[in-house]
Amino acid sequence: MAVKGDETRARLVGAARTLVEAKGYHGTGLNEVLALADAPRGSLYHHFPGGKDQLVGAAITAAGREVDDVVADLVAGTPTSKDLVLGLLDALADRMVAADFTKGCPVATVALEVAATNDDLQALCGGVYAGWQRALADALRVDGHGSAEADDLAATVLALVEGALVLARAGRSRVPVEQVGRRIARLLDA
Amino acid sequence: MAVKGDETRARLVGAARTLVEAKGYHGTGLNEVLALADAPRGSLYHHFPGGKDQLVGAAITAAGREVDDVVADLVAGTPTSKDLVLGLLDALADRMVAADFTKGCPVATVALEVAATNDDLQALCGGVYAGWQRALADALRVDGHGSAEADDLAATVLALVEGALVLARAGRSRVPVEQVGRRIARLLDA
């Protein structure tokens, strides 16, 4: 594939990412993606012959990688569980506020929309979450937690972050993130 | 309003609730609502002259009341924070599993879809969450928590429940709820 095609494809994925994160899978029309990406319809089907699902799949995969990178940065500092949850909360909340609440968890809206209705995208979203949880659990084991306990704690960290972002976006306010951050820090210090 | 109209209106709201919870606001078409409710199009616009947004608004309001009732039942037993979070997790997870993952938090999907794009529905969803958080905080104050601490802990309880449901629906598995339940119980016992 040539450089020109790579750029067009990347613009399409980026546009799809932005739109599905703000409005979900069903709320994103391909005409909007094309307009935002400044790409022609023929290119979309050339690069994504599977159509909308394949494009959104690529967007979710890229979104998963973005959070993988955030987690990897946190993990590189051999963090405690408290470091992990507060670091993730801050990173994703900063991003959300900077994007005027059009962003939150880059996967959640699509994941909820397709959970019971689209097997392929559901499996993809489920896999992205499982990967994040696994990375968190690995870091927690390095921090001294036992194997089963690390899994439970990783799920708890991830659930807290996801839930705080839902509340924050629903209320267009960073306050829930701050409340959760304060409280969980105290719980994890005890 | 007559009994007949009340029943039709209720069927429309119930159908909308079911569909938006499974597939979101944009993923739910009015023709589907009409089919599920067994109601004619004229009745929809008669009862909801504001159209789709008004219907979905009524669905979200009803969904909020459903969780209000769950919380009220839990609160009636003068619960600890642990009782609250585990009780909510169980009630909503049982419902999710019984509905084959078409249900989770009855408001979350719509809340995320409209967070940055539909001021009226965003305000409504935000208000529903605020109401739940307030009810939890009030119960935690009865349980002996200080005022500011109760707010933070209520937000944390609600975020945990919301996040656990996101993970569970994304993975079509109750396991995340169980993991979160075990871990938070230990944290709150400490």
Add this chain to the structure above:
DNA sequence: CAGAATATGTAGATCGGTCTAGAGAGGACT
């Protein structure tokens, strides 16, 4: 009887997918 409620058709807009033509780039060959 009057207002509530039902019933169904229509309209313009948008949807995702398909199709065909053509442009551009690079390599092989003369």
Add this chain to the structure above:
DNA sequence: AGTCCTCTCTAGACCGATCTACATATTCTG
């Protein structure tokens, strides 16, 4: 160097289906 060929990629028109809202006529109910 020029030509031809092949592959990649762009470009935009078109299609049938679906979308939400509106309109009008009719039926139902208290």
